[in-house]
Amino acid sequence: MTTFVTGRDLGLRVCTHCRATVRAIRPAPARCPRCGASIHERKPHSIATTAALIASAALLYVPANLVPVMRMHTFFGEEDDTIMSGVLSLIQQGSWPLALLVFVASIVVPLLKLIVMTWLLLSVVRKSRGSALQRSKLFRLVEFIGRWSMLDVYAISLIVALVQIRSLATIRVGLGALAFGSVVVLTMLAAQSFDERLLWDAKAND
Amino acid sequence: MPDDLPHAVPDPPRRERLPFVWILPALVVVVAAFVVVEQKLAEGPRIDIAFLSADGLEVNKTKIRYKDVDIGDVTDIHVAEDRKKVVVTARMHSDASEYLVADTRFWVVRPRLAGGSVSGLGTLVSGAYISVDVGRSHVKQRAFQGLEVPPIVTADLPGREFVLHADDIGSLSVGSTVFYRHIAAGQVVAYSLDPGGASVTIKIFIDRPYDTFVVPASRFWQASGIDMSIDSEGIKLQTESLTSILEGGIAFQTLPSAARAKAAPAGTAFTLYTDRERAMRQADTEVRTFVLYFKGSLRGLSVGAPVDLRGIPIGEVKSLSVDYERDAGTLRFPVEVDIFPQRIRGRDRHHDHPLGMDETSDVASRALVDSLVAHGMRAELKTGSLLTGQKYVALDFHTEVPPERVGWDSNPAVFPTATGGLDEIQDSLGSIAKKLDRVPFDQMSARLLTTMSRLDDTLKTADKLVRQIDGTIAPQISATLTEAQSAMKNAAAVLGQDAPLQSDLGETLLELSRAARSVSALVDYLERHPESLIRGKPEDPK
Numbered sequence: 001m002t003t004f005v006t007g008r009d010l011g012l013r014v015c016t017h018c019r020a021t022v023r024a025i026r027p028a029p030a031r032c033p034r035c036g037a038s039i040h041e042r043k044p045h046s047i048a049t050t051a052a053l054i055a056s057a058a059l060l061y062v063p064a065n066l067v068p069v070m071r072m073h074t075f076f077g078e079e080d081d082t083i084m085s086g087v088l089s090l091i092q093q094g095s096w097p098l099a100l101l102v103f104v105a106s107i108v109v110p111l112l113k114l115i116v117m118t119w120l121l122l123s124v125v126r127k128s129r130g131s132a133l134q135r136s137k138l139f140r141l142v143e144f145i146g147r148w149s150m151l152d153v154y155a156i157s158l159i160v161a162l163v164q165i166r167s168l169a170t171i172r173v174g175l176g177a178l179a180f181g182s183v184v185v186l187t188m189l190a191a192q193s194f195d196e197r198l199l200w201d202a203k204a205n206d
Numbered sequence: 207m208p209d210d211l212p213h214a215v216p217d218p219p220r221r222e223r224l225p226f227v228w229i230l231p232a233l234v235v236v237v238a239a240f241v242v243v244e245q246k247l248a249e250g251p252r253i254d255i256a257f258l259s260a261d262g263l264e265v266n267k268t269k270i271r272y273k274d275v276d277i278g279d280v281t282d283i284h285v286a287e288d289r290k291k292v293v294v295t296a297r298m299h300s301d302a303s304e305y306l307v308a309d310t311r312f313w314v315v316r317p318r319l320a321g322g323s324v325s326g327l328g329t330l331v332s333g334a335y336i337s338v339d340v341g342r343s344h345v346k347q348r349a350f351q352g353l354e355v356p357p358i359v360t361a362d363l364p365g366r367e368f369v370l371h372a373d374d375i376g377s378l379s380v381g382s383t384v385f386y387r388h389i390a391a392g393q394v395v396a397y398s399l400d401p402g403g404a405s406v407t408i409k410i411f412i413d414r415p416y417d418t419f420v421v422p423a424s425r426f427w428q429a430s431g432i433d434m435s436i437d438s439e440g441i442k443l444q445t446e447s448l449t450s451i452l453e454g455g456i457a458f459q460t461l462p463s464a465a466r467a468k469a470a471p472a473g474t475a476f477t478l479y480t481d482r483e484r485a486m487r488q489a490d491t492e493v494r495t496f497v498l499y500f501k502g503s504l505r506g507l508s509v510g511a512p513v514d515l516r517g518i519p520i521g522e523v524k525s526l527s528v529d530y531e532r533d534a535g536t537l538r539f540p541v542e543v544d545i546f547p548q549r550i551r552g553r554d555r556h557h558d559h560p561l562g563m564d565e566t567s568d569v570a571s572r573a574l575v576d577s578l579v580a581h582g583m584r585a586e587l588k589t590g591s592l593l594t595g596q597k598y599v600a601l602d603f604h605t606e607v608p609p610e611r612v613g614w615d616s617n618p619a620v621f622p623t624a625t626g627g628l629d630e631i632q633d634s635l636g637s638i639a640k641k642l643d644r645v646p647f648d649q650m651s652a653r654l655l656t657t658m659s660r661l662d663d664t665l666k667t668a669d670k671l672v673r674q675i676d677g678t679i680a681p682q683i684s685a686t687l688t689e690a691q692s693a694m695k696n697a698a699a700v701l702g703q704d705a706p707l708q709s710d711l712g713e714t715l716l717e718l719s720r721a722a723r724s725v726s727a728l729v730d731y732l733e734r735h736p737e738s739l740i741r742g743k744p745e746d747p748k
Contacts, residue, residue, distance in 0.1 A: 012211065013214055020212075021211060022211055022212050022213060022214045023211050023212065023213045023214065024214060025213050025214050025216055029216065029217035029218065029219050030214035030215060030216055030217050031214065031215040031216075031217045032214065032215070033212050033213070033214065033215050036215075038217065039214050045227075048227070048228065049227045052227040052228045052230055052231055053227060053230065055231040056230045056231040056233075056234045059231060059234045059235060059238065060234055063238065063241075079267075175241070186230075193227075
């Protein structure tokens, strides 16, 4: 079995800004001798920050799905639409592939992201050692997929801008859209603030 | 290689603290809590409204509106437990809670076509909504009974409500217009059959500026549709307005005598007359009823027909009936008439009140009626219009009637009648017919027949005679005539102007005249010289 060595094992640190590799010193707070940025062994408070962002995203996920994302005021009256009601009306109209796309992109993916991130965090906190590779792959998937979740927000902003026919039809953004957008942004930030190396640290510690 | 690596520069130690990011979930919680609390605060009470059907109502879509402002949303619709109603649950906005009082009314606004108006057209595309009329009560309420028909009058509409009593509803319906001088002044709000079913009570609402014209002496009448009446006064056609022709209506006016009276209080009851004439006529408060027994047929006489005194209506026929007289075993046909004595002004201007106005003058008015009857006043049936055959009762003085008296002892008093007009003609025609009936036409015709045959014989002999004359006498006559003709010619020749006889005669006459002159001279001379008769004519003195 091949053994992998990390910089930490060798007492080395990498400046995350100019990528200069330097020797670690004690006590911990240190700066990069080249660019002067702070040098940390791991991203500082990575777990706490990620946890906070995930928690916020999880909290916002509820109103994002319950509060209307779009308020359509037409000649025929007012209509509020949540993401789920949009999916349902798409199914009613028979365009179920589109409904599936919206459902997956807007409901399943953010939820999966939240679940995956939470699981990864927990695994790091509990220093679980198994399947670090899978976890790492999962994380990369989450990071990649994250940007596509904004599809809904993008569509809504387009529609709102386009459909502004006074008295006949106006569409306004609901609070739900804000919450939804926040969920997506927060999960992305969470993914960013999560230090992937933590996944492997437990393994290296044996 | 790694040995060449530089060392990191030490940094001054920083205090370990909770990362700043943790304020984010706290913020989210606070904002969410704020939004939820605000929504809870904005959420008003939950109310239940019962309707007969939920036609057009949709959960989470149908709004509750007051003066077209949203004040609530329908959150649930379900059938009531007894399955007779549909219960609509609505969540009201918090500021609408004070509208929810005992007499607040709810109704569904749908497109509606009623009478002359179309309403709720906007709901054709926007969908139905529930409208509210906020009551004035202070009693809070959460369960309501919805109206099936929009109320005509909302609580904030200025005006007053009045009650009308009528025999029947005519063509009126809820929403029918009430007119004042042809101006739409109000509407029929409700109507109901009185207990017992004998009459109808109609509630009307008169709008603000017009309600002051409703005074205790106001008269209401049906202006429903076209009022065409054919009576003894001819054909009459009356309408109030084009819409009232379609949907019926009520009109009111105040009697001229009471024009400046105070406005009647809300809820005052009035009688609804069938037509304007009847409404405005009933100014007569005092009524005297008489009964008339006519000999002839009463066909053409109807209840309400006028009783007129030389063309002036002073009363009307109240009822027509048939009485069986058990004692006499005959039928009588009493005609009851109402006479309005107020229409007959007293001659005595000092008192300046119509006859029979006060109770004490009862005896006096009886005496007056007695004296009128003694002077020959009788009631008779007359035909008012030959076209329609309608009759009326005419009061007039008759000179050649047997004396009669008013039957005061019966109630109502019996007023003597006379047969007149067509009845009289009918009677005399009847008697002529009877006389004709008595003529023995059968015998007459038999005799006539024999007479005719004799006449025929006579004519035959006459004919013979004529033929004889023709054969024998006629030629002779002809000869005689030719002779006569020649004789005449001779006469003409003799008598002609240039005939010798003529000139001879002329000369003779001339001679005669000369002779006469001579004789005259002689006589003259003799008169002057009578002695010459003896002595002869003396010699001329020359």
